[in-house]
Amino acid sequence: MADELDFQRLASLASDEQAPEIEAPARLKSRTYTALIHRQRESGPLLGLTASKRSGRKLCVFEELVEIAPVGSKMESVFFCQVCHARVLAENFEHAPIWWAGCPYVRFQNR
Amino acid sequence: MPPGGLPFLRGTEDAQEAELIQALLRKDRKATEEFISRYGDAVYGYLSRRLFPHTDVVEDCFQQVFLDAWESLPAYRAESGLKPWLLGIARHKVQDHYRAKLRFAQWDDRGPIAAEGEALETWVDRKEMHSKVWKILESLPETYRILLIWRYWEEKSAEEMAGQTGKTLKAVERGLARARDQFRRRWQNEVDNG
Numbered sequence: 619m620a621d622e623l624d625f626q627r628l629a630s631l632a633s634d635e636q637a638p639e640i641e642a643p644a645r646l647k648s649r650t651y652t653a654l655i656h657r658q659r660e661s662g663p664l665l666g667l668t669a670s671k672r673s674g675r676k677l678c679v680f681e682e683l684v685e686i687a688p689v690g691s692k693m694e695s696v697f698f699c700q701v702c703h704a705r706v707l708a709e710n711f712e713h714a715p716i717w718w719a720g721c722p723y724v725r726f727q728n729r
Numbered sequence: 730m731p732p733g734g735l736p737f738l739r740g741t742e743d744a745q746e747a748e749l750i751q752a753l754l755r756k757d758r759k760a761t762e763e764f765i766s767r768y769g770d771a772v773y774g775y776l777s778r779r780l781f782p783h784t785d786v787v788e789d790c791f792q793q794v795f796l797d798a799w800e801s802l803p804a805y806r807a808e809s810g811l812k813p814w815l816l817g818i819a820r821h822k823v824q825d826h827y828r829a830k831l832r833f834a835q836w837d838d839r840g841p842i843a844a845e846g847e848a849l850e851t852w853v854d855r856k857e858m859h860s861k862v863w864k865i866l867e868s869l870p871e872t873y874r875i876l877l878i879w880r881y882w883e884e885k886s887a888e889e890m891a892g893q894t895g896k897t898l899k900a901v902e903r904g905l906a907r908a909r910d911q912f913r914r915r916w917q918n919e920v921d922n923g
Contacts, residue, residue, distance in 0.1 A: 621909055624849050629881035632862035634775065636855045642773030642791065647765050650792045654765070657796055658756045665757040673752060675759035697758070722762035726769075 647726040648708035655697050666694035678720035699723070746811050753802060765795060768815050775816055779823045779878060781867055790822040820883070824893070827875050831894040834872045836904045849916055865915045873908035880905055 658664060667685040671677055677685060680698055699705045699722070707714040708723035716724050749767075752760030772794055776787045797818050805814065866874050879885050885893075891901045 621906075625877070625881045625909060625912075628849055628862060631855065632859045633882070634778065636859040637774065637778060637863075638856070638859075639770060640774040640777055642769040643788075646773070646788050646791055647769045650769070650795050651762060651765050653792055654761055654795055654799055655758060657799055658761065662756070665752075665755045669755075670757050670759050673757065675752075675757065675763075677759075722759070725762060725766055 641728045644712055644714070644726045644728050645709055648705065648714075648723050651722055651726065652699070652705060652709065655699070659697065663692070663695035664697060666691045668694060676720040678718050678722075681720065742810070743807065746807065750802065750805065750807075750811070753799070768812055771812055772815055772819050775819050776823065778863070779882075780826060781874075783826075786826060790819065790826070793822060794819045823883070824879075824885075827879050828893050830875055831872065831890070831896070836872055836907055849913070861916075861919055865912060865919065868915060869908065869911055872904070873911050876901075876904050876908045877912060 655664070667677055667681050668691075671685060680702065684694060684696075684698065704714070704716040704718065704721050704723045707716055708726060713729070714723065714727060716727070718724055749760055749763060753764055769791075773787070773791055776790050776794075777784075780787045780790065794815060798815055801818070805811075866877060869877070876890075879890055880887065887901045887905060888898055890896075891898045894901070896904075
């Protein structure tokens with residue numbers, strides 16, 4: 619019984635709240651993001667880029683080009699990152715050499 | 730200060746979370762990015778402390794937590810916030826892993842277990858204390874480590890552990906006694922060596 623209480627006390631003294639923060643690897647966050655987007659697309663198209671921008675979120679340079687081009691809402695819902703080299707680099711390298719503003723894979727980098 | 734911080738700040742956080750959830754449900758790709766950026770480190774930290782040293786399992790569970798969260802999001806009720814909710818999903822993944830590991834695990838039933846010793850000496854510095862405890866846990870054989878973490882950090886009762894692993898209560902209690910004994914010996918070494 620005393621042993622039991624002793625270990626309960628130890629667990630509370632060394633609880634997760636005392637733990638140093640651990641950063642998730644950037645390539646894991648990148649792969650998870652891609653997987654999550656694919657899962658979202660299974661039940662219908664993604665929100666268009668114009669609507670995304672209107673809600674105050676930043677687009678990357680390539681998305682900005684699509685957003686201003688007269689392409690229609692269907693095209694705006696395409697997951698352009700699928701064909702972007704930033705995604706490939708970010709999913710495979712911990713410190714991927716990518717720097718574009720508004721790119722999700724850049725935001726996942728632990729720099 | 731009330732639990733969860735100042736009411737005003739919690740209110741702001743709630744509003745930000747509500748906005749994020751709405752955007753996620755609309756399948757806003759930028760909100761999806763924010764979702765992972767904002768909560769990824771907390772989920773990863775929890776999983777890596779519980780599933781050490783299985784990096785591959787940690788990574789599989791991490792991805793699965795976010796995919797499961799997306800599937801369950803329409804039913805999400807903002808009772809405690811997104812972070813505790815995600816950690817709750819992660820906790821289920823950890824328990825699945827523990828259950829599978831312990832179900833077929835055998836622990837040595839021979840030989841005496843040292844009688845309960847004096848209270849474990851502790852360190853005043855919380856950070857030092859934390860790092861020593863986890864260093865010892867990580868050095869234990871996996872079965873003992875899981876038994877201790879599940880019982881004392883995840884606060885599962887021995888009865889629940891027995892029920893979930895198909896073992897008898899007696900077997901789980903014996904395993905826990907051996908795990909505590911191993912921990913104590915290593916702890917004493919740590920104390921003796923400063």
